[in-house]
Amino acid sequence: MPFGPRLDRPSAVGDEGRARETSLGVAAVTVVGLALATAVLTGRASVLGGIALVVGTTAAGVAMLDRDGLGQKVVGHLCFLPGAVLLGVLVATVPGDRSPLAAGFALAFLGIASAWADVADAAVVESALAQGVLSYVFGLVWALGGGVVVGALYLCWTLATLVLDAQTPSATAVGLLAAFAVVLGVVRLVLPALPVVQLTPRDRRRPVRARLGRAKRALSLSAAVAAGTAVLSLAVLATPSLSLRQVPGVVAAVDALSSASVLGALLAVGGLALLVTVVAAGVRQTTRQFDETRTRTAAAGIAGGGYVAVLCLAVVPEANESALFDSVLVVGGVLVAPLVVFVVFGAALVALRAGLVPEGAGGPALAAAGLVVTGIGADSVGLPAPLVFGCVAGALAVWDVGSFGLGVTAELGHRPETRRIELTHAVFAVGIGVVTVLGATALLAARATTSGIGHTAAMTAAVIGALLLGALIRG
Amino acid sequence: MRRRRARWRGAVAATAVLAVAGLWNRSATLLLAAAIPLVYVTHGMLSTVDSPSALSVRRTVDPTPVAPGQPVTVSLAATNEGDRTLTDLRIVDSVPDELQVVDGSPRAGVALDPGETCAIEYTVVARRGDYDFEQPRARLRPSGAGMVATMDLATDGDDRLACRLDSGAPPLGDHGDDFVGQLTSDRPGRGVQFHSTREYRHGDAADRIDWRGYAQRGELATVNYERWVSASVVVVLDVRERCRVAAGPGRPTAVERSAYAAVRTATALMRIGHDVGLAVIGRDTTGPAGLDWIPPRAGSNHRSRLKARIEHAVDVDVPSDVDPALQFRKVAEVAGANSQLVLVSPLLDDEPVDAVTSWGALERARVVLSPDVVTGTTVGGQLEAVRRRTRLVRCQSSGAHTIDWRRGTALALALEYALEIEARQSARASPSGGGR
Numbered sequence: 001m002p003f004g005p006r007l008d009r010p011s012a013v014g015d016e017g018r019a020r021e022t023s024l025g026v027a028a029v030t031v032v033g034l035a036l037a038t039a040v041l042t043g044r045a046s047v048l049g050g051i052a053l054v055v056g057t058t059a060a061g062v063a064m065l066d067r068d069g070l071g072q073k074v075v076g077h078l079c080f081l082p083g084a085v086l087l088g089v090l091v092a093t094v095p096g097d098r099s100p101l102a103a104g105f106a107l108a109f110l111g112i113a114s115a116w117a118d119v120a121d122a123a124v125v126e127s128a129l130a131q132g133v134l135s136y137v138f139g140l141v142w143a144l145g146g147g148v149v150v151g152a153l154y155l156c157w158t159l160a161t162l163v164l165d166a167q168t169p170s171a172t173a174v175g176l177l178a179a180f181a182v183v184l185g186v187v188r189l190v191l192p193a194l195p196v197v198q199l200t201p202r203d204r205r206r207p208v209r210a211r212l213g214r215a216k217r218a219l220s221l222s223a224a225v226a227a228g229t230a231v232l233s234l235a236v237l238a239t240p241s242l243s244l245r246q247v248p249g250v251v252a253a254v255d256a257l258s259s260a261s262v263l264g265a266l267l268a269v270g271g272l273a274l275l276v277t278v279v280a281a282g283v284r285q286t287t288r289q290f291d292e293t294r295t296r297t298a299a300a301g302i303a304g305g306g307y308v309a310v311l312c313l314a315v316v317p318e319a320n321e322s323a324l325f326d327s328v329l330v331v332g333g334v335l336v337a338p339l340v341v342f343v344v345f346g347a348a349l350v351a352l353r354a355g356l357v358p359e360g361a362g363g364p365a366l367a368a369a370g371l372v373v374t375g376i377g378a379d380s381v382g383l384p385a386p387l388v389f390g391c392v393a394g395a396l397a398v399w400d401v402g403s404f405g406l407g408v409t410a411e412l413g414h415r416p417e418t419r420r421i422e423l424t425h426a427v428f429a430v431g432i433g434v435v436t437v438l439g440a441t442a443l444l445a446a447r448a449t450t451s452g453i454g455h456t457a458a459m460t461a462a463v464i465g466a467l468l469l470g471a472l473i474r475g
Numbered sequence: 476m477r478r479r480r481a482r483w484r485g486a487v488a489a490t491a492v493l494a495v496a497g498l499w500n501r502s503a504t505l506l507l508a509a510a511i512p513l514v515y516v517t518h519g520m521l522s523t524v525d526s527p528s529a530l531s532v533r534r535t536v537d538p539t540p541v542a543p544g545q546p547v548t549v550s551l552a553a554t555n556e557g558d559r560t561l562t563d564l565r566i567v568d569s570v571p572d573e574l575q576v577v578d579g580s581p582r583a584g585v586a587l588d589p590g591e592t593c594a595i596e597y598t599v600v601a602r603r604g605d606y607d608f609e610q611p612r613a614r615l616r617p618s619g620a621g622m623v624a625t626m627d628l629a630t631d632g633d634d635r636l637a638c639r640l641d642s643g644a645p646p647l648g649d650h651g652d653d654f655v656g657q658l659t660s661d662r663p664g665r666g667v668q669f670h671s672t673r674e675y676r677h678g679d680a681a682d683r684i685d686w687r688g689y690a691q692r693g694e695l696a697t698v699n700y701e702r703w704v705s706a707s708v709v710v711v712l713d714v715r716e717r718c719r720v721a722a723g724p725g726r727p728t729a730v731e732r733s734a735y736a737a738v739r740t741a742t743a744l745m746r747i748g749h750d751v752g753l754a755v756i757g758r759d760t761t762g763p764a765g766l767d768w769i770p771p772r773a774g775s776n777h778r779s780r781l782k783a784r785i786e787h788a789v790d791v792d793v794p795s796d797v798d799p800a801l802q803f804r805k806v807a808e809v810a811g812a813n814s815q816l817v818l819v820s821p822l823l824d825d826e827p828v829d830a831v832t833s834w835g836a837l838e839r840a841r842v843v844l845s846p847d848v849v850t851g852t853t854v855g856g857q858l859e860a861v862r863r864r865t866r867l868v869r870c871q872s873s874g875a876h877t878i879d880w881r882r883g884t885a886l887a888l889a890l891e892y893a894l895e896i897e898a899r900q901s902a903r904a905s906p907s908g909g910g911r
Contacts, residue, residue: 358485365485372489375508376496385504392493392508396486396515403482404620408584411565411614415580416595421563424586428518428618436514440507447503464494 018118019364020414022422023405026430027115027398031108031367034374034387034394038101041383051090051102052109058083059113062128066119070295070302077135077303080128082310084341085334100377104391107370108398115363115402122352129345131300136338138304146308156182156267163258169251170233172258177230179263183270184223190277191216360410364402371395389440393433400429477526477624483519486512522619526626529557532611533631534568540637541601543727543735544846544882546577547636551595551611553628555587562586563616566595566628569609574599574636575725601638602727603734603789608634640738640789641782672696707750707771709810710781711803712737713820713827714788715757716795720823722850722882729821732846734789736886737819740844741781745773752814753781754806755788759797764805771814803830807837815840818875821848822866823859832873841875843867847882 018024035052039045061080064072087106094102114120119128159182163175191212200208256262285298311334351357358365375391404425408418489512497505535550551568555561568581579597587593610627672685675695685696718729727735741751755767762768769777769784803826810816816834820827822845834841849863850856867877880886 368485368489372492376493376505379496379500379502379505379508385507388504389508389511392489392511395489396512399485400482400515400620407620408565411567412582412584413580416583418584420586421565421584424562425618425620429515432514432518433511436511440511444504444507 018115018409019402019405020408020418020422022419023401023408023426024112024115026422026426027364027367027402027405028112030394030398030401030430031112031371034371034391035105035108037387037390038105038374038378038383041387042098042101042381044098047090047094047102048105051087051106054083054086054090055106055109056113058087059110059117059119062114062119062124063117065128065131066124068292068295070299073131073295073299074302074306076128077131077299078306081132081135081303081307081338081341084132084345085337088337088340088344089333097381098377100373100380102377104370104372104374104377107373108367109370111363111365111367111370112398113363114366118363120352120357120362120366121360122349125345125349125352129342129349131296132338132345133342134296134300135303135307136342138301139307140304142301142305142308146312160263160267163263164260169254173254174230174233176254176258176263177226177233179266181223181227181230183266184219184226186270187273188216188219188223190273191219193277193280194273195280358403361403361406364399364406367402368395368399371398385444386437386441389437390433393437397429397433401426404429476626477524477622479622480620482621483512483516486516519619519621522617522621524615524617524622524624526615526624528626529555530561530564530613530628531556531631532566532628534608534611534633536608536633536636539633539635540639542739542886543601543603543638543640543731545601545638546598546883547601548596548598549581549608549636551581551630552592553583553585553587553595553613554592555589558589560586560588561615562618563620564593565614565616566593566611567613568595568597568611570597570599571606571608571636573602573604573725574606575723599636600726601636602725603638603640603731606636606638608636640735640786641742671699673699707752707811707814708744709752709754709771709806709814709816710737710741711754711756711806711816711818711820712785712788713756713818714793715797715799715826716793717824718757718821719793720821720848722848726848729823729846729848730789732848732880733819733821734785736844736846736880737785738782739886740817740819741785742778745778748773751777751781752810753784754802754810755784756799756802756806756820757793757797758788758791759794763809764801765797766802766805766809768809770809799826800829803827804833806830807834807839810839812837812839815842817842817844819844819846821846822863822870823849825866828866828869831870831875835873835875841870841873843870843875843877844880845877846880 035048036045039048057079061076061078061083064076065080067073067076091099091102091106111120119125159175159179163172163179196212197205197208288294311331315330315334352362371391372395375388375395378391379385379388401422405422408422412418490509493505493509493512497503497507497509530553532551532553535548535552537548537550538545539547541547549568549570551566553564553566555564563584564587565584566582570576570581576597577600579595581595581597583593583595585593608630610630613626613628615624616622672688673696675684675697679697683697683700685698688694688696712733714730714733718733721728737753741753744751750771750773752771753767753769758767759765760767767784767788769781806816816839818827818831818841820843822828822843827843831841831843845863845867847860847863849860851860864879867879871877
């Protein structure tokens, strides 16, 4: 396995799966060679390296999302959406005149990576898109839920502060009653979710169930009484003539009950009940048998939480410290950028479904198209003509060997040793490209030195003639 | 047959895009670059290929005939007898649909110089029947891969795989000499191998008296030899619908493997002098309780009859409304009290286990020979394998001897020792039963 573990699941017989390794290797070397040449000529190796890295991450994410395991899907989520967003950011931040160059190489890298991972397929892209949208929605839900939890914690903290810092016994009593009502209500709500019955021996479950029913009723009643008393006490609080100080012994009792230890214990009971409920619910979910839909949902849910965690712990603090980015802008970008990614992938899916991309050969086609765009971009920024010719010839060579390798896979599968015929074909494909580049460069040089040969108008006429010929023969 | 393939439509589109971009940018470089795709298109158009007529192919199928479930190696040697190099030759052998390739590949893609030979080797699992290999198909492409020539290649050598239930040497052939009743037991009696001595009784044959001991001690003693016994054995073959499953596509079914084991068992037992009968569970015939029943006998005609009946049991569809419990019970009745029972079943449900247990209650000697068709590559398969092993253990705990015939292992050796041990134990357990 010279190129590491496979990300796709090929058929041993044929008809499906990625192209053979030798052909893909030649195509990849061609793309990487052109990228290196461009990096040397432009002096922007880091940008191309970054693009290649996030493209590889994105393609690996799409491939992992096509797997069945929960862990693989979670890793796929964490690679796919962040990788695609980063790719978009990298391409978008390249200066305007060089953006076709970066976009072309991004397409070429994406084509080669998707050919290696065998993900340039409508079904795979659709699955990745649907799961990506799901993880994005889960991310929003996590963010919303996190906000609610933070709000609740803030409310509890305010309540506790109110009770502890209250100036009058009446205010303390009201706060205490409110805290009682909240904790009792929380315990009442989470009680059905606690595995009390399940942990009881089978022969004692009936009386335990009855006891639980009574406890629920008692908790509901107590919470309602505490809440009602607290509301009524507000009236007491609003009446200056009435005060708890007038009732003997109450002040001492209220002071004792509103101490930090009692209040802390009370809130700890509520917090512990919530924690046990969350753990019990988590254990229940993880011990259930996961079918495909549940696995997808769970993976998207976990990944959504991961997005929020990474965003809160790494991206926003980093953006706060950076002078270039504003944290609000970053959060806004994080919310909007995935939507842009979904639109782009949706468009790619439509192209695949509509048959605009050759069936089963999406990877090589994308890589070839990317190199053609790169050639146009290289000419636009005034890079040397041999590089432009090299990009175009490279596009043809990549398409040739890539589609040839796919044909070999379709006919023979992955078991037979086919390196020799692949290399023979690759020698012809690359050799023609090299000869063509040399010929075109020589022709361009002759045009520059000799007036009258290769006039632009004459060349245009020649190209139109060639186009007509091409349309007639149609490959 | 030659066919041209359109591979360069995208190249024409690239030419158009580059030309438009060149005109838009007023760039001679892009205009010149627009011609590059057309070079590839032209190369694809100009490269042609002829049918690979100077190609000789030889196929070898080894071994054939073969028993069900056994691996068979198929080799294909293709030689370029022409004077041109074949740069892209793809050959696919026509494996019969019913057979499963378990190792190697029947496909190859090679570049062949003149006089060069390429070898294709793959392994299939044999299933009962005769399977004809069609001609392998070859495809040849030129360097541009713009054209493909396809043809079927005439082959020399083997073109058929024969798989028979009675193929291969009998497992006990090395030990038997067709002498009726030559199976030693632990019981003393007439024979050739020394067992023990006892006090002389009036009427003992003179050739059994221990004359050497008489000369030394002056007391007459009679020599016991290991006794030759012959048993009556009924092979119980389980061919119910439940057993008509295979480990995978193209693999022999459990019934095929059971039938092979039954034929081999019957042949081996008859060779060493036992009477062998047959009871087929799962069919609905005119026999007792619908059993397909042949009482124990000996002789080559009887063996042929058994084999034919077993082959028929494999081929015919079985009804689903048969009561297997009743048939299993009936086997014990019709086989007689002295017969040993050899159950051949994949043990995919509890019916055979219950039958073996009930036969044990009737004090019948029992052997369970179970071909394994359960695959361990899936969770469900692993669970079924555990269940099957549990059933084997249950059979063993009821007093039966069990033989777990795993896939890929030779039946002969396991049968040889297992049946011999069973016969010894049977002869020792019931002094009056079965021996003659």
